[in-house]
Amino acid sequence: MGRQVVSSDLPAHQECVVSSSKVVVLGIVCADVIARPVDGMPERGLMVPIDQLELHTGGCAANVGIDLSRLGVVCSILGKIGRDGFGDFVLHTLEQEGVDVSGLRCAGGIQTSATVVLVAPDGERSFLHCLGANAMFVSEDVDMELVRSADILVVAGSLLMPKLDGEPTAEVLRGARESGAVTLLDTAWDASGRWMKSIETCLPFCDYFLPSEAEAAMLSGVTEPEAMAASFVARGARNVIIKLGDKGCLLRTEDGVIEHVAAPVVSAVDTTGAGDAFVAGFTAGLVHGWNASRCAQLAVTVGAMCVTATGASSGVRSFAETVQVMEREELM
Ligand SMILES: Nc1ncnc2c1ncn2[C@@H]1O[C@H](COP(=O)(O)OP(=O)(O)OP(=O)(O)O)[C@@H](O)[C@H]1O
Numbered sequence: 001m002g003r004q005v006v007s008s009d010l011p012a013h014q015e016c017v018v019s020s021s022k023v024v025v026l027g028i029v030c031a032d033v034i035a036r037p038v039d040g041m042p043e044r045g046l047m048v049p050i051d052q053l054e055l056h057t058g059g060c061a062a063n064v065g066i067d068l069s070r071l072g073v074v075c076s077i078l079g080k081i082g083r084d085g086f087g088d089f090v091l092h093t094l095e096q097e098g099v100d101v102s103g104l105r106c107a108g109g110i111q112t113s114a115t116v117v118l119v120a121p122d123g124e125r126s127f128l129h130c131l132g133a134n135a136m137f138v139s140e141d142v143d144m145e146l147v148r149s150a151d152i153l154v155v156a157g158s159l160l161m162p163k164l165d166g167e168p169t170a171e172v173l174r175g176a177r178e179s180g181a182v183t184l185l186d187t188a189w190d191a192s193g194r195w196m197k198s199i200e201t202c203l204p205f206c207d208y209f210l211p212s213e214a215e216a217a218m219l220s221g222v223t224e225p226e227a228m229a230a231s232f233v234a235r236g237a238r239n240v241i242i243k244l245g246d247k248g249c250l251l252r253t254e255d256g257v258i259e260h261v262a263a264p265v266v267s268a269v270d271t272t273g274a275g276d277a278f279v280a281g282f283t284a285g286l287v288h289g290w291n292a293s294r295c296a297q298l299a300v301t302v303g304a305m306c307v308t309a310t311g312a313s314s315g316v317r318s319f320a321e322t323v324q325v326m327e328r329e330e331l332m
């Protein structure tokens with residue numbers, strides 16, 4: 001695998017970065033405005049004061065990129081933002097986190113994707129989402145030179161990029177594969193309802209397909225994780241991992257071996273970004289040359305650590321700390 005990354009100009013948490021693989025993450029990025037507590041919509045025309053309004057980065061690719069960075073893996077992000085305040089915020093935050101943003105397209109006349117997250121007093125979240133630039137992310141925006149230089153390509157948030165989902169994503173995966181990269185594909189909830197029609201064409205180019213249980217059910221039309229995995233393998237995926245929330249994950253490797261990897265038992269505070277943390281953990285394992293089973297162990301550990309704190313990445317810690325937790329199997 002590729003180059004050695006030198007750690008001189010990296011943020012503190014990446015001081016001992018030792019990524020010898022080039023990781024590229026393609027997918028959705030957005031800005032999240034989180035309002036809490038919100039006990040219903042204000043009456044028409046009126047203002048309701050609230051305690052907290054915070055701005056965060058969000059979107060699968062941004063989350064995976066930041067989580068990888070926390071785990072000491074430098075990566076490049078391929079995505080699209082608008083030339084606006086949210087876009088500046090996303091760009092600078094990713095840079096500060098040590099993520100390479102040279103593949104992030106910034107276009108005039110479109111809005112950066114953003115979500116208003118309304119958090120009720122009991123913690124339940126409701127969302128107002130503007131698809132913005134993610135809906136305008138097209139093949140021409142994808143820096144194929146960067147893709148071809150990757151040792152590992154992660155597609156994060158597939159099914160939420162209407163102009164790139166399906167055949168265009170398959171072409172990017174094919175390009176990465178042809179240049180020798182290992183490919184991973186994670187899905188998001190498909191608002192268009194196309195599901196397998198979009199994903200089917202991508203599966204033959206996926207070394208690791210990692211949907212959540214709910215998404216895998218919609219894609220495959222079956223309810224048992226083993227049957228879901230079988231249906232994706234039948235369509236060409238090499239290895240399949242079904243994320244099962246607090247039950248961990250089901251791994252089906254290319255030699256047909258099935259393993260159920262339990263999630264560490266934690267007290268979950270906020271499950272935002274758990275799927276992305278899982279994908280980052282799995283990818284970090286691959287970077288370290290681990291086999292799929294050990295990668296899945298690391299992935300469930302990162303996922304569990306993620307849900308112990310509020311926000312998509314606050315609970316994600318360094319590689320060394322995570323491995324320690326994984327080996328001791330203890331989490332607070
Ligand atoms: N309550 C929990 N306790 C321990 N681990 C958890 C919990 N929830 C999630 N995880 C870990 O995080 C992983 C991903 O969570 P989940 O299965 O919900 O994925 P997802 O639906 O893709 O998530 P997201 O909604 O963030 O996209 C799980 O496979 C598990 O390892």
Ligand SMILES: [Mg+2]
Nearest residue numbers: 187188212275
């Ligand atoms: Mg998910």
